[in-house]
Amino acid sequence: MYSLMKAGFLYLVPSFMLFTVFLFYKTVRTAYLSKYITDMQGTLATFVDIENFTYLFTSPAFLTSAKATVLFVLYTVPIGVILALCLALFANSKLRENRFFRKLFSSTIGMSVVASSVIWMFMYNPTIEVINYFLIAIGYSEIQWLLDPSTALIAVSIGSIWMNIGFCFFILLGGLQNIDSQLYESASIAGVSGAYKLRKIIIPMLLPTLFFVITVSFINAFQAFGQIEILTKDGPIESMTTFVDSIYKDTFINYNIGSESAILFFCIFIVTIAQFKFVARKLYY
Amino acid sequence: MKRVELKEVRKSYDRRTDVLSGIDVTIEPGEFFVLVGPSGCGKSTILRIIAGLENVTGGELRIGGKRANHLLPSQRDLSMVFQNYVLYPHLTVQENITFGLHVKRLSKAEQKQRCLETAEILGLTDYLKRKPKEISRGHRQRVALARAIVTHAPICLMDEPLSNLEAKLRTKIRSEIRGIQQKLGMTMIYVTNDQTEAMTVADRLMILNSGEVQQIGKPLHIYNYPVNTFVASFIGARPMNLIEAEVNGSSLIVDEWTVPMSDMIDLIGKRKRVMIGVRPENIRAARQDEPGFDVTVANVEVQGTETLITFHMGSSDQWIARLAGQWNLEVGKSLSIYIEDQHLCFFDTSSSQRIISHAEKLANFRGDLSGEYTAYRNKVEGLEQAVGRVNV
DSSP states (O other), rough: OOHHHHHHHHHHHHHHHHHIIIHHHHHHHHHHHTEEETTTSEEEEEEEETTHHHHHOOHHHHHHHHHHHHHHHHHHHHHHHHHHHEEEEEEEETTTTHHHHHHHHHHGGOHHHHHHHHHHHHHOTTTHHHHHHHHHHHTTOOOOTTTTTHHHHHHHHHHHHHHHHHHHHHHHHHHHHHHHHHHHHHHHHTTTOOOHHHIIIIIIHHHHHHHHHHHHHHHHHHOHHHHHHHHHHHTTTTTTTTTTHHHHHHHSSOHHHHHHHHHHHHHHHHHHHHHHHHHHSSSOO | OOEEEEEEEEESSSSSSSSEEEEEEEEOTTOEEEEETTTTSSSHHHHHHHHSOOOOEEEEEEETTEEOOOGGGGGGGGEEEEEEEOOOOTTTTTHHHTTTTGGGTTOHHHHHHHHHHHHHHHHGGGGGOOGGGGGGGGHHHHHHHHHHHHTOOSSEEETTTTTTTHHHHHHHHHHHHHHHHHHTOOEEEEEEEEEEHHHHOOEEEEEEEEEEEEEEEEHHHHSSOOOBBHHHHHHSSSOOEEEEEEETTTEETTTEEEEEOSSSSSHHHTOOOEEEOGGGGGEOOTTTTTTTTTEEEEEEOOOOSEEEEEEEEEEEEEEEEEESSSSOOOTOOEEEEEEEEOOOOOOOTOOOOOOOHHHHHHHHHHHHHHHHHHHHHHHHHHHHHHHHHHHO
16 A cells, blocks of 8 residues: 555656746745845845835835736726627638638737737827728827827737737637537527527537636736837836736846735736636536 | 428438438328438438428428428427437526527416426426436436427427437337327427337338438338338348349249249249348248258347347358247257248349239229328318318
C-alpha cells in the first residue's frame, strides 16, 4: 500500500514541478513583492506590509485606471459576445452561401493586434476620416474620436470588439453546431416560435460555450494593451490608462515593482474569487 | 383520425439519383403502419417527408385529404418520436412533456392536466420532477412517447424508437406502444429495421429496399406470400431458405436432391432454372414411410421448444431447419429431411419475383377489388358527410 502511494506521488512530480516553476512561485513571489517598496534599480528596499494597497486605493491614478478598465470591459464584453452570437446564429443555418460568411466573420482571428489597431487608427484619423465621412454624410458633425476624452474609450472599445468578434464567433458557431439538430426538428414539429426556440433550447444548450466565451473575453478585455497603447498613446489625459497600462508604466518606466505587484495581486485575487464563484455553480447539466 | 396518402413520391438530394423512387401508399386512419427495411433503404426519409422535415422532390403527399407537400411541420397536426429520444437535457421530465403545448393555446392548468394524464398512462408520475439524465433509458424513451401522446395529434410518427433499448425492454415497450395506439386510435407510422418488431405490431407493413417499395400488406400475408426473394429472406426470424435448381423434364435438380414436379409443372412453365424457397419451419425430419433427403448436420442450436439445425445444401448455401421439440443431434451426423410440395415457393431466377399460380392471382385480384371498393365507399361517405354539413 505504502509503495503504491509512493508510486502515485512519483507520477505527480513532473506536473507539480511545472506548476511550481511557472505558477506557484510567481504567485507567492507576487504576494511577497506587494509588501515591499523598491528603489530605482528595482531591488527591494523596505517592508511596508499593506501600505502598497492602502496607497493604491487612495491614489487617484489607480482609481481612474480602475474606472477605465471596468468601463472598457463593460463596453466590449457584453456587446462583443452578443454580436458574435447573432452572427453565429445567422451563419449556422445550412445554406451553402454560409460557408462564405463563416470565413468572413471569423477572419479577424488571424489579425494581429497591432495590424488591426493601425487599421482602426486610419478609420478614426482626423485627416483620412473614414468614419467622420459617413457621419457627415448622414448629417452629424465630425468628432475627434481619439482625442476627445468622452469618445476615446468608446472608439477604442469599438475597435476591440471588432478584433475579438472573430474568435467569439468561431467558438460560438462550434457550440451551435454541437447541438443535436433533431432538437430543432422536434421543436419545429411542436411549432414553437423562433424566439421561444432561442430562449428555451439554444441559449440553455449553449450555456457552457457562452460561459467559456465570456470568460475569455473578460480576460482579453482586462489584458487589452496593444490597441489602447497604439490608438491613444495614453490618450487624452489619463482617462485611457487601464490596469495593464499602469502596470507596464509603473514597472518599466517608474521601476515601482511593489505597487505594480499589488495591482497584479489584486487582479489575480478578484479573478480567482470570480472563478470559484462561477465554476462552483452547476453550469453543466 | 387522419389518412396519409403518398402518390408517386420521389426524393432526390442531388437531382440525379433518387433516394426514393415513386412511393405509392395510402395509410388508413387509425392504422398501425410499419415501414421496414435494411438500413439505407429510405424508410426514415419517407417518415421525415411525412413530418415535413424533408422536401418532396416529386409526387404528392396528402394528409387528411389535403395536399401537404408544402405545409410546415407544425401545420401537419402530427407528433414524432425520434430514435435517440431527443429530450431537452436542461428541462425536467414534466417540462419536456409539455414543451410547445402553449402553441396549441392550452392554459397552464390544461397543460398540467394533460401532462399528468399522459404520465399516468406511461408510468412516469414519479419522475416528473427529474432531469432526463437522472432517469433510465427505458424511462427516457417513455418520456419521448409521452411527448408525442400529450399533443393529442391524430397522426404519430416513430423513427426506430426502440433501437437503443435492450431486448427485454424493447418487447415490453413495443407492446405498450401498440396498446396506447389502439386505445387512442391514432394513425401510427412506425419505422424499424427489426422485422420481428414489424411483424408483431403492424396492422400493415411496407417493405422497402434501396428506395423502392417491395411489398405492402398484412404481416402474415407477406410472410406467407412474399413477392420476391428479398422479402422472403428479409421477413421471418430466420430467412427463407433459397437455392437455385435446374429444371430437368418433370423434376427439379439441386445437386443430389431431386424434386419430382407434380402440379407445379404449369407454374414453372418453360423456365430452365428456378429458385426454390422453403421456410425453416416447413422442413421436418422424414418419417419412415416418406422419401426423405439425407443432409449432413453442420450445427445444432437447441432452444427448448424447438431446435435449429444448420446443414449444407448444394455447394455453398447453408440452410436452416426448424424442428419442433428438442433434438440431440451430433454435428457431422446425417439427417433425413422432408418438405411437403405445398410449402415450396418458386422464384424467377432473373427477376427474383415469385412465380404466382393463377389461383393466387385471382385471389389477389379479388383482394385488390375489395380494397378499391373500400376506398370508393370511404370517398362516398366523405362526400355524404360534406353534403350533410352543407345542408345543415
